[in-house]
Amino acid sequence: MTELPRTPSFDLSGKRALVTGASSGIGLGCAVALAEAGAHVVCAARRADVLQASVDAMRTQGWSADAVALDQVDLASLSAAMEDPFDVVLNSAGLARHSAAVDTTPDDYDAVMDVNVKAAYFLSSYAARAMIAAGRSGSIIHISSQMGHVGGPERAVYCASKHAIEGMIKSMAIEWGKKGIRINSICPTFIRTPLTAPTFDDPDRLAWVMSKIKLPRVGEVSDIMGAALFLASDASAMVTGTSMLIDGGWTAD
């Protein structure tokens, strides 16, 4: 009989995962995807009350989850939260402040870069450091953006921050690959979350979005959850230093 290849496992039983930005939007969706696959998920965000409500809802499903209040711009707290190694670290915390490039203030610039780049950089660094010290492999995943690959009007700082993630993951993948640590990004198009409310609530901006997406609708959080599970699990064991565009065809032309 033909020996058939085995489908790799998407099961995360016995794995410990950290998901940042887990109180809402894409982060909450990814936390659910990992918990449903069997991981114990530590959900991190700043708003302890909102976060606890999400964790309580996950527990009622029979999934394993904890909440940790964390402002990841505070690198000392971030480092402390990462001391015990995780098998999976998924970073969805992020900020968008859009303005014409000539009107961007240093405060807007710093706010976006501090969360989207600096915190993401040190989160990765601390995560890998703990994995290496424990002699463990792991998967680090950043929610970047299609704006890490193309530009967008009134989005120069946001695009700069997401392009930085794309360069960062490639360099870190080179450094950590032989230790069994993978690092990748997911690059979504416009997804319906609190972050995109100002864009979707403006008819002109929504029309621009729909003129760029090739599919007939905007993205939903559920469109990202399968990719998160894939990159977290052994199903993606040969995938590192790359980004997965979930952009409804935005970047196809």
Ligand SMILES: NC(=O)c1ccc[n+]([C@@H]2O[C@H](COP(=O)([O-])OP(=O)(O)OC[C@H]3O[C@@H](n4cnc5c(N)ncnc54)[C@H](O)[C@@H]3O)[C@@H](O)[C@H]2O)c1
């Ligand atoms: N919604 C989209 O269309 C879209 C598309 C592409 C990429 N993204 C990216 O996805 C990620 C999640 O965004 P979302 O759409 O789910 O929005 P969201 O506003 O629902 O989630 C962002 C989360 O980041 C958290 N956060 C912000 N600053 C933080 C800090 N200093 N410390 C800890 N947590 C902090 C917020 O509290 C929130 O929970 C972001 O990185 C965003 O850039 C979103």
Ligand SMILES: O=C(O)[C@H](O)[C@@H](O)[C@H](O)[C@H](O)CO
């Ligand atoms: O541009 C916006 O309105 C959002 O704040 C961004 O988060 C984008 O939705 C996203 O990155 C897709 O390009």
